[in-house]
Amino acid sequence: EAGVAQSPRYKIIEKRQSVAFWCNPISGHATLYWYQQILGQGPKLLIQFQNNGVVDDSQLPKDRFSAERLKGVDSTLKIQPAKLEDSAVYLCASSSLQGSIGEQYFGPGTRLTVT
Amino acid sequence: GQQVMQIPQYQHVQEGEDFTTYCNSSTTLSNIQWYKQRPGGHPVFLIQLVKSGEVKKQKRLTFQFGEAKKNSSLHITATQTTDVGTYFCAGPDRGSTLGRLYFGRGTQLTVWP
Numbered sequence: 461e462a463g464v465a466q467s468p469r470y471k472i473i474e475k476r477q478s479v480a481f482w483c484n485p486i487s488g489h490a491t492l493y494w495y496q497q498i499l500g501q502g503p504k505l506l507i508q509f510q511n512n513g514v515v516d517d518s519q520l521p522k523d524r525f526s527a528e529r530l531k532g533v534d535s536t537l538k539i540q541p542a543k544l545e546d547s548a549v550y551l552c553a554s555s556s557l558q559g560s561i562g563e564q565y566f567g568p569g570t571r572l573t574v575t
Numbered sequence: 576g577q578q579v580m581q582i583p584q585y586q587h588v589q590e591g592e593d594f595t596t597y598c599n600s601s602t603t604l605s606n607i608q609w610y611k612q613r614p615g616g617h618p619v620f621l622i623q624l625v626k627s628g629e630v631k632k633q634k635r636l637t638f639q640f641g642e643a644k645k646n647s648s649l650h651i652t653a654t655q656t657t658d659v660g661t662y663f664c665a666g667p668d669r670g671s672t673l674g675r676l677y678f679g680r681g682t683q684l685t686v687w688p
Contacts, residue, residue: 502663502678503618516675551617561606561667564676566617 462486464567466552472573478540481570484533485554491515493564494527494537495551503551509535510558542574579607579666581679588686594651596682598664605667607647608676609638613660621649621662654686 465484473479485492490511495503506525507517512532520527524543529535539546549569555562580599588594598607606625610618622631624640624647631638637650651658661681668675 500680502665502681504678505675508675518675553618561623563608563620563623564618566619569617 464552464554464565466550466567466570468570469568470571470573472575473542475544475574476541478538479542479572480536480538481550481552481572483535483537483552483567485535485552486565489554489556489565490532491555491558491562492529492535493553493555494535495553495566497549497551497569499548506537515558539572542572544574547572547574579604579664579677579679581664581682583682584680585683586685588654588684590656590686590688591653594654594658594684596649596662596664596684598647598649598666598679600645600666603644605644607640608665609647609649610663610665610678611660612663612681616660618663651684654684656686656688659684659686 464486467482471479492509494506496506497503506520507527508515509529512529525539527537549571551569552567553564555564582597586594606623608623609621611621612618622638624638627644628642629640635652639648647664649662661683663678663681665676665678668677
């Protein structure tokens with residue numbers, strides 16, 4: 461089966477610019493996650509979707525980050541405007557189960573550099 | 576929120592030596608997961624532990640879940656260069672399976688031949 465797809469793989473932008481990341485989860489997986497991984501740290505959950513509804517966005521900086529999963533399949537994560545501290549790898553993951561009980565399948569990630 | 580603490584942060588071993596990483600939580604966990612991330616790669620699921628005192632093995636890897644379900648360990652016997660990477664434990668928020676998954680900072684394993 462195809463894995464989680466993400467694009468772009470790399471992105472370099474200047475601070476205050478905007479950027480968008482795209483994710484296509486494994487077919488049939490209802491739960492989709494966006495994580496931020498700063499160098500040297502573990503992934504930190506930004507937002508979790510169950511189908512096209514938001515389950516948990518408590519760690520999402522909503523003044524600059526937004527995410528949607530309109531048809532319950534693929535998803536986009538946007539940052540506007542970007543700050544230097546947003547430099548990180550943004551990982552998308554999907555699971556057939558909700559919450560923490562299911563195995564999460566991660567995509568290759570998008571490495572964002574904000575200059 | 577929930578935090579899982581992982582030690583050590585770095586471990587350098589010679590090929591053939593054993594390796595262990597530990598994961599600790601201040602609260603009881605309903606379950607714990609382990610992931611491996613190769614350099615430049617993405618996290619890959621290794622295993623999930625659910626029962627108190629559970630021990631699971633995958634070839635040279637042994638995973639344990641503490642009796643109190645507050646700690647876990649991953650032990651690799653006779654490391655190989657293919658074991659290089661960062662090993663993360665992840666536990667749920669509020670100890671519930673419905674909560675978000677919190678990842679530890681990881682243990683970065685280097686194996687030299």
